[in-house]
Amino acid sequence: MSRRKKRSKKTNRRRMVFVILLVIFITSGIYIADTVHAILNPDRLLSVQNKDQEEELEGLQDDGDQTSRDLINIVLLGFDGDTNRQNKMGVFRSDTIVLASINMKTKEVAMISIPRDTRTLIKKLNKDGTVNTEFMDKINHAFAYGWGRNKYSYDNSMDAISNLLGGIPIHYYVGIDMDAVKAIVDAVGGVDMYVDVTYTKGSYNLHEGQTHLDGELALQYVRFRKTAGGDIDRTKRQQNFIKAFLVKLKSMNPIVTVPRLYSNLRGYVDTNLNIKDMAALAVLLNDLDVDEIKVRNIEGTGRYINGVSYWIPDREKLDQLIREQFREDEGNIIDDEVINYDSTGAESY
Numbered sequence: 001m002s003r004r005k006k007r008s009k010k011t012n013r014r015r016m017v018f019v020i021l022l023v024i025f026i027t028s029g030i031y032i033a034d035t036v037h038a039i040l041n042p043d044r045l046l047s048v049q050n051k052d053q054e055e056e057l058e059g060l061q062d063d064g065d066q067t068s069r070d071l072i073n074i075v076l077l078g079f080d081g082d083t084n085r086q087n088k089m090g091v092f093r094s095d096t097i098v099l100a101s102i103n104m105k106t107k108e109v110a111m112i113s114i115p116r117d118t119r120t121l122i123k124k125l126n127k128d129g130t131v132n133t134e135f136m137d138k139i140n141h142a143f144a145y146g147w148g149r150n151k152y153s154y155d156n157s158m159d160a161i162s163n164l165l166g167g168i169p170i171h172y173y174v175g176i177d178m179d180a181v182k183a184i185v186d187a188v189g190g191v192d193m194y195v196d197v198t199y200t201k202g203s204y205n206l207h208e209g210q211t212h213l214d215g216e217l218a219l220q221y222v223r224f225r226k227t228a229g230g231d232i233d234r235t236k237r238q239q240n241f242i243k244a245f246l247v248k249l250k251s252m253n254p255i256v257t258v259p260r261l262y263s264n265l266r267g268y269v270d271t272n273l274n275i276k277d278m279a280a281l282a283v284l285l286n287d288l289d290v291d292e293i294k295v296r297n298i299e300g301t302g303r304y305i306n307g308v309s310y311w312i313p314d315r316e317k318l319d320q321l322i323r324e325q326f327r328e329d330e331g332n333i334i335d336d337e338v339i340n341y342d343s344t345g346a347e348s349y
Helices: 003-040 042-048 051-062 083-089 153-164 180-187 215-223 231-250 254-268 275-286 315-325
Strands: 071-079 094-103 109-113 119-125 131-138 172-177 191-195 199-201 204-206 209-213 269-271 294-297 300-305 308-313
Touching: 071 153, 094 153, 094 231, 109 231, 109 315, 119 153, 119 308, 153 172, 172 180, 180 215, 180 254, 191 231, 204 215, 209 215, 215 231, 231 254, 231 275, 231 294, 254 269, 254 275, 294 315, 308 315
Parallel strands: 071 172, 109 294
Antiparallel strands: 071 094, 094 109, 119 131, 172 269, 191 209, 199 204, 300 308
């Protein structure tokens, strides 16, 4: 083979390599630019990820439902891990249920705490995810009836929360074992907040007043329910802690801190949010006035049905909450034929 042909082949290979590298560079640049643009425009990023929910929402709105398309709803589920329960049943029930509702147009945020004993319509699923039966029960049982965190428990819990709140879509979930609170709080150097209780017994060492909570004290505080209001008081305590934690995150440049925390602590957290979603939410947090977060609760009364203690939502107040936060249509939102809080049908878990 002549030198000219060899040089020609070598030149062609170099050109091919150059073209490939150029394509990779341009493609990567476009991807990076698109990612940065999406993160800096979180309303675009979070809405694009929810085409299935958008189609479902369009179907609801075709039926006259006025659920807001500007809202992104994220549920936080906290679990108190128990070795005996894990060995016996293989699943946990969710002890903490907090729904964060973000209006992507106005950038307003509402935080709604749902008592774990709230009575609503839930599904019991088969191992393949199909519905075995539906009945009225405690909302935190929905997680247990979904066959665990690696199966359908998160979807089943989101479905139960949707049922309670008039059929609104729940787009994302974040699930953590309560023991992970220690690692997460310690990772940000602790949280400063006003503690509303004094209780020292066993592992508890809480004192009323402005306090710096490390991971262990924070866990004690969000678990504590030995007050007259029991679990209802605890949900309000958890709301106050979440707001104090957000204040701490804001002070640490959340755009950098949130993705890093997620990467370092992902072993403690289950979520269908990806790293870009996390970064987009961090941008929202960076501009958020935590004091402006609307704190809402499911008001109601405690009642025993068939010997089981439930939290029965106040029907009118729940309708009002749903309408103010999620919808604009008139009339009753909760369908009596679907959800009857006074019915006696339930299974025990």
